[in-house]
Amino acid sequence: MANRLAGSSSPYLLQHVDNPVDWWPWGEDAFAEARRRDVPLFLSIGYAACHWCHVMAHESFEDEATAALLNQGFVAVKVDREERPDVDAVYMSATQALTGHGxxxxxxxxxxxxxxxxxxxxxxxxxxxxxxxxxxxLEAVTDAWRDRREDLVGSAGHIQAELRRTAVTTLPGEVGAAELGAALARLDADFDAARGGFGPAPKFPPSMVLEALLREGGPGSMEQVRLTCEAMARGGMYDQLAGGFARYSVDTDWVVPHFEKMLYDNALLLGVHAHWWRLTGDPLAARVVTETVEWLQSEMRTPEGAFAASLDADSADPGLLGSPGRSAEGAYYVWTPQLLVDVLGEDDGRWAAEVLSVTPEGTFEHGTSTLQLRGGVDPERWAGVRRRLREARDGRPRPGRDDKVVTAWNGWLVASLVDAALVLDRPDWLEVAREVMDHLWRVHRVDGELLRVSRDGRPGTSRAVLEDHAALVLAAVRLAGALGEATWLERARTTAEGLVQHFDDGAGGFFDTPSDGETLYLRPQDASDNATPSGLSTAVHALAELGRVTGETRWAERAEQAAASAGGLVARAPRFAGWLLADAVTRLRRPAVEVAVVGDPDDPATAELARTARHSAPAGSVVVVGLPDTPGLPLLADRPLLGGRPSAYVCRDFVCALPVTSADALATQLRPSAAV
Structure with a gap:
């Protein structure tokens, strides 16, 4: 019989509907039940693509005897961390404080x-x-609750007081030239010059740090970007057959991934590779961007037009990993030399084994290998082999998909997708970005309130957190500039107004939850980047770009205040402050500009100016294209055509250089040494 999770919008919670555990969703009803029964709560937090969550579910939550212990002694509560990042954050703080890890x-x-x-x-x-x-x-906690409850309750109060006392909600500090230099030096010391990436295994994609290095643009920074991006894209962490990145590499050589594929990783890495291609024209960057977008559209697009949260690491083993029919991590992705021959024939099979590093011993488990593409190959032969292998793999049991739509993750994806569409000249991708934003604006806003998730076109119940508001602003600003549509700029401004009103911490920074949101035992506030940019660093970028495209100094000033509220992180822990470091690079070394391209967007001369601006302007710049004095787009106001020809105005803080009408003259004005 289904439990209380049956009405949930979370695929993760729905995975537990048929457990014998009498699960409750997070909410006051569960706490009221604990008070009524005079028992503690057991809180289990995970997510749909989590391998060890599945393991514990199969071993314990599906076991009748274990479920009986839980049901008798506790009110058991299940939380999807992706749906309630605030609940996850505060209890993760406690878990790390109590155990030293999380x-x-x-x-x-x-x-x-x-x-x-x-x-x-x-x-x-x-x-x-x-x-x-x-x-x-469970038995030990039950006994302690019965016999030593006063100690447990006292311990809980002590933990709360200690967490409040020791919580570092902000690490303020202005980032100047010295701090920026120190941050880059620390990154250099942590860089793995032999394999790419930073630090030891497990190696996570350092998306935000790579963006900062791309903005800095010096030879050392660009070499770190090249080595890391090549290592990730040629190794087993990248899906060589379908595109898209797995969550992280368990080894230092990027060979064996943790196989779950998250939307947020691919959103951020899409932006990094688009930026890398814009600066270098490296064909590997273009391939990764194109294949990742193709994978996103074929496997992650929801019927409503947005993008799903993740693909599971696990799938039913087709007999490769020693457990036929049972769920196993990586079963969908791994190969043996014989399997390659079976699909491709003797010649192509042996060639594929060599170029994809598929060995008789295996690089994964049970003699299987992940697919790597370390060197150059005959592109025509590889295209045919890749297609045939992918078709064969499509016949295997597929990993499960968490098809909920998360506001922030889709916002980061739109911001990257707009950039990729503009620099690789893919208007079809720009249309996808518009469709995603239409969905978010239509479904994720209810009575003027932004929500965190939706599923099957129906909004969830969880309030949006800081990162959701900030990512939506960033996406809307970039879409407004790309499309020349004032509607998206107004929507960005509306969302930013709510962000500043409800998340302000009174000291220049932001809380992660709204002032009128649910009260937890701590109010989360974390400025550090982890797997994703923090809400604060996303807000810094979003508000700065909003200020550039509107000319309203209040947004730029608020972005600077927010950056200063956590600027101490940049020099001390740059690997966890990548987007704040990127902002500092923009302010101190590669100042962003505003570029107004006025003219008919369908005129080839206008398009050439726009293309030049988007390829040549420093990162963080805004480029708006449209007819002079287009209503609602301040950057186009009072910018006439020069001699009746499409014209470009390069501005800083809305103070502009003389307009130009040729792409060469515009490129000259956009060179780093040029003054505006």
């Missing part, structure tokens, strides 16, 4: 007031390596 599934025991008193991550069904079994833990 991860998912997160397992936290709470009082009926929501205060944590014990926490961990994955627990096995039987004792192993000194770790208690999950049933042993």
């Amino acid at each position: 991860g998912w599934p997160m397992s936290v025991f709470l009082t009926a007031d929501g205060l944590p008193f014990h926490a961990g991550t994955y627990y096995p069904p039987r004792p192993v390596h000194g770790m208690p079994s999950f049933p042993q833990l």
Whole structure:
């Protein structure tokens, strides 16, 4: 019989509908039930593509005896961390404080007031390596609640007080030339010059840091970008058959990924590779951009026109990993030399094994290998082999898809997709970006309130957090400039007004949750970038670009205040402040500009000026194309055609150089040494 999760919009929660555990969704009803029964809560937080979440579900939550312990002694609550990042953030803080590490599934025991008193991550069904079994833990907590409750409640209060005391909500500081230099030097020290990337395994895609290095643009920075992007794109973390990146590499050589594919990673890496191609014309960058967009459209697009959250790491094993028919990580993606021969024939199969590093010993498990494409290959032969292998792989059991639509992740994708469309001249991609934004504006705003997720075209119930508002502003600003449509600029301004009103912390920065949102035992505020840019660093970029395209100094000033509220992170921990570092580079070394291209957008001369501006303007610049004095687009106001010809105005803070009518003259004005 289905439990209380049956009405959820979260695919992760729906995975647990048929568990014998009497799960409750997060909410006051669950806490009221804990008070009524006088029992603690067991909070389990995870997400649909999480491998170890699946393992614990199969081992414990589907087990009748374990479920009986949970149902008897606790109110069990399930949370999708992607739907409720605020709940995840505050209890992750407690888990890390109590255990020294974190991860998912997160397992936290709470009082009926929501205060944590014990926490961990994955627990096995039987004792192993000194770790208690999950049933042993449940029994121990039940006994302690019965016999030593006062100690547990006191401990929970102490944990809350200590977390409030030690929480570093901001690390203020202006970033000047010295701090910028220190940040770049620290990155250089952490860089793996042999393999690309930063630090030891596991290696995560350093998307935000790569953006900062691309903006800095010096020889050392560009070499770090090249090595890292090549290593990721040629290794097993990139899907050589379909495109798109897996979550991270478990080894230092980028060979074996953790196979889940997240929308946010691919959104951010799409932007990085588009920027890399714009600066260098590297064909690998263009290939990654094109293949990733193709993968996004073929496998991640929802019927409503937006993009789904993730593909699972696990799928049913077709017999490659020693567990036929059972769920196994990576089963969809791995190959053996014989399988290649079976699909391609002897000659192409042996060639494919050589160029894709598929060995008899295997690079993964059970003699299987991930696919790598380390060197150059005959493009025509590779295209045919790639197509045939992908068709064969399509016959395997597919990984599950979490098809909820997350506002921030789709916003980051639109921002990157607009950039990619403009520099690679793909108007069809620009139309996709518009369709995504239409969906977000139509479905994710209810009675003027922005929501976090939707599914099947129906809005969820979770309020949007800071990153959702900021990513939507960034996407809308870029779409307004690309399309020359005032509607999107007004929507960006409306969303930014709400962001500043409801998330302001009173000290220049922002909280991650709105002032009128649900009260948790801590109000989350984290300025550091992790797998994704922080809400604050996204807001810095979004408000800065909004200021450039509108000419309203209040947005630029608010962006500068927000950057200064966490500027101390840049020199101390640049790997976790990539977008703040990118902002600092723009301010201190590669100043952004505004470019107004006036003329009929369908006129080839106008299009050539626009193309030049988009290829040559420093990162963070805004380019708006349209007829002079187009209503609602301030950058086009009072910018007449020069001699009746399409013209370009290069401006800084809306103070413009003399207009030009040729692409060569515009490129000259946009060179780094040129003054505006």
